[in-house]
Amino acid sequence: MKIGVFGTGVVGQVLAGKLDSLGHQVVLGTRDVKQSLSREGHDGIGRPPLKDWLAAHPKVKLATFAEAAAHGSLLVNATSGSGALHALKLAGEDHLNGKVMLDISNPLDFSQGFPPSLSVSNTDSLGEQIQRAFPQLKVVKGLNTLTCFLMVAPRTLPDTHHIFLCGNDAGAKGEVRTLLSSFGWAKEEMIDLGDITNARGTEQLLPIWVRLYGAMQNPMFNFKVVVVPKQV
């Protein structure tokens, strides 16, 4: 499948790498290709520059947001939350309309340091802002509640665990489910919360996620919803 991934940070790289390894034709979208390629040195978490990652993944192409959007029949938003709406504007509504987009971004605000707060929350969400800005894009919020290394390798954890999907289009959620199944997610691990307003729930999981990360000094965890079966 032709897939456009927005964002060249660690989340974009890990998602694009996994999709590439599964045989998809992946274009990684960025604001300024030349600038992205010119970055030297390691990033804040010790990862090598993007050009080295691209050299190791020769089938993945780097292009503008607009080119990545035009290429993809399926889109993945892996930009930082603060840059998401601007990136999608640069992608261009004409390239987005009618397509399915898995939105992984979270509206994290690091302006006061760690742990971050949210730049939108409670009675609105970034998922809803994106859906309102691009009404004909089929936004599916998902995968935004765990580290990218587990998004693409869920079986790394020694137990069942869960992710949460929401969006207004049932068909779009079905396409995302199929994709995530190919990453190793079991059907019953993907909980459908309903329409896109439920992104308020999943984005507000981040404040405890970042605190658990801080307390455990380990991002390799996820939530399992443990249930008592209903008595009939």
Add this chain to the structure above:
Amino acid sequence: MKIGVFGTGVVGQVLAGKLDSLGHQVVLGTRDVKQSLSREGHDGIGRPPLKDWLAAHPKVKLATFAEAAAHGSLLVNATSGSGALHALKLAGEDHLNGKVMLDISNPLDFSQGFPPSLSVSNTDSLGEQIQRAFPQLKVVKGLNTLTCFLMVAPRTLPDTHHIFLCGNDAGAKGEVRTLLSSFGWAKEEMIDLGDITNARGTEQLLPIWVRLYGAMQNPMFNFKVVVVPKQV
């Protein structure tokens, strides 16, 4: 132990009932004793009136917030979030100072129906508001992320699962841990997130909790944090 429980709703009743069954001397605090006793009929979730519950728990006494606070060497705040600060003002700072209070309340705002939003969130929390209003009260936020029926019977779930404690006083958190151990919580199931600002994390878990409840039509669930052991 002498324990004062604020709030006569389902959370207060279930907590008070459990504490009573464990042999503690429990006083249940309310704003207006006469009014609380005069309530007839079943509440919104089909529970009988408070006076029937009290008749079934003859050792638990109903009293004012101030009397419950004066009685308790340990306090439990099980009021609705919207009423919490007012209830504690009625309890009286002199009766609170120096004591440990387990704060279970959540700032749920049902004014727009279900699912509720939060009346305080993101850059503040109800736990912090309470701690600021009563600086000499030792607030421990905890148990606010699951249904009360599981708070007092954690082994009902068929797996390990977790709760999150936060507060500024290490000794107070230790007292709460001891109490919760007596409910059946294992040591490693009680995750200490640090100081009271971390209530922002646990209170913002409610937006997804209420949505999971809505999606599953079953409140008998909790979160388990599944971790990949750190490589040494």
